[in-house]
Amino acid sequence: MKHSTAFITTPIYYVNAVPHIGHLYSSVIADTLKRYYALKGADAYLCTGTDEHGLKIQQAAAKNNAPPIEFCNQVSKSFKELSDAADISYTSFIRTTEPRHAKAVAALWTELEKKGYIYKGKHEGWYAVSDEAFYASNQVQEAVDEKTGEKIMVSTESGQRVEWTEEENYKFKLSAFEEPLLKWIDDNPTAIVPSNRKNEVTQWIKQGLADLSISRLRSRLDWGIPVPNDPGHTIYVWLDALTNYLTVNGYPWITTENNKGEGTQNSKITNAWPADVHVVGKDIVRFHAIYWPAFLMAAQLPLPKQILAHAHWTMGKQKMSKSRGNVADPFQVMNTYGVDPVRYYLVRDGGFADDGDYSEENIIKRYKDLAGQLGNLLNRCTAPSLNPNATIPATPKNSDARDETLRTKLAELPGIFDESFESREFGKGISAVFDMLAEANKNFQDNKPWDLVKDPSQKERLDQVIYHAIESCRVAGILLQPVLPSKMNTLLTRLGVPSEKRSLLDAYPQQEQSETPLGENREPVLFPRLKK
Structure with missing residues (x-):
């Protein structure tokens, strides 16, 4: 590059x-x-x-x-x-x-x-x-x-x-x-x-x-x-x-x-x-x-x-104005939902050719996407019950057909994301990340690692499943840094990703990575439950 x-x-x-x-x-x-x-x-x-x-x-x-x-x-x-x-x-x-x-x-x-x-x-x-x-x-x-x-x-x-x-x-x-x-x-x-x-x-x-x-x-x-x-x-x-x-x-x-x-x-x-x-x-x-x-x-x-x-932001399809009482206070909104989730909502749903229609319901919806797709996957694949040694498994030596769709999405994603951002289609680039995360969550759910962990003979398969889940979080974390800088810093630190390994080039599939330790702090929930 x-x-x-x-x-x-x-x-x-x-x-x-x-x-x-x-x-x-x-x-x-x-x-x-x-x-x-x-x-x-x-x-x-x-x-x-x-x-x-x-x-x-x-x-x-x-x-x-x-x-x-x-x-x-x-x-x-x-x-x-x-x-x-x-x-x-x-x-x-x-x-x-x-x-x-x-x-x-x-x-x-x-x-x-x-x-x-x-x-x-x-x-x-x-x-x-x-x-x-x-x-x-x-x-x-x-x-x-x-x-x-x-x-x-x-x-x-x-x-x-x-x-x-x-x-x-x-x-x-x-x-x-x-x-x-x-x-x-x-x-x-x-x-x-x-x-x-x-x-x-x-x-x-x-x-x-x-x-x-x-x-x-x-x-x-x-x-x-x-x-x-x-x-x-x-x-x-x-x-x-x-x-x-x-x-x-x-x-x-x-x-x-x-x-x-x-x-x-x-x-x-x-x-x-x-x-x-x-x-x-x-x-x-x-x-x-x-x-x-x-x-x-x-x-x-x-x-x-x-x-x-x-383009501009409307509310209820009407231009925002004090006289109508439909003005959103940016300080209040960030205080309620957090800085990064509000940034994410604006970048993903804001309009360029046409106006975007602002609503707190949509901020909540996007917040739940973040918590459910990314935050939840991160918690599950780093949980002590499934990952007691707190490590990222080595790159699998043997590929499994069950992971093929996810592997393909991971390999293609950085290029799609880059192309979308270059053409200023930010929503498209972010959607591609969440399409990959949806597949990662499906892969995790379908393979039931909570059952695999109980059977020592399934250790290789468990490592493959954990590896792909963590890899999905890592790639998403790298790509989403421009939009959610603070939250993705927390995520990547939690995965033990060094600061010099967080560039776009690092989002492409890793070759022959040996087992590495996770970051020390595995406790905080990335996107805590909203109070309202």
């Missing part, structure tokens, strides 16, 4: 409100991918963080009677706490209010201006405060405000209210990138995943791209990074926010030996650009799949290899 670098990102989360289950989903998907690449032997990096500038923040801070930075500090802290609580193994947690980020944004702006892609103009058109986005006339439609009954204009894409604005600002020549963007998408079929999102982006580009306003007058928006050499303007929040992916890589990169650049020296992430995967929600695809690649093309920087856009 070739040793490489993998750089995965979450979106940076907007701090106008506290974290919800969708934020947790983005982070868990990104963390699962980062751990998956590490499983394959890569130097894997993950960045996450918070987006703290813009009119929405300015307004939210005013509403809370707090200076913007104090408001940002408080809400950013809750996102960091969510990452830590969910065992998100981030390399860098970036805040757009950090000095290193302001330097990176100013450097990118200067580069775009130097290359002739920024000019001063006048914006006349629609602007959505909620989306922090400018919209063309063909991107808005008339609607009726549910609360007041008045006719309003809204974005056709997000449904958020838009207002007509006229102001002087700087513009980016987005219109120059229609053909280059289409060529990039055509040349890189997995650049935007899933395919329905790719098709949306292609349609948007083919409808025509207007030049993009990339600043606001500072008199209207002062909470943001000022335009270099023109402090009367504030840099548009999306140009600011998207640059975070470069900031954490130490941008601007200075190559002379005498001056390596402060950013590069302070970055924990090295030589990782371009991003392997930007994980984003479907509502911010336009910014990541059109604006961001265009900025990078203009600055002559490498483009991300993939933008993975997931």
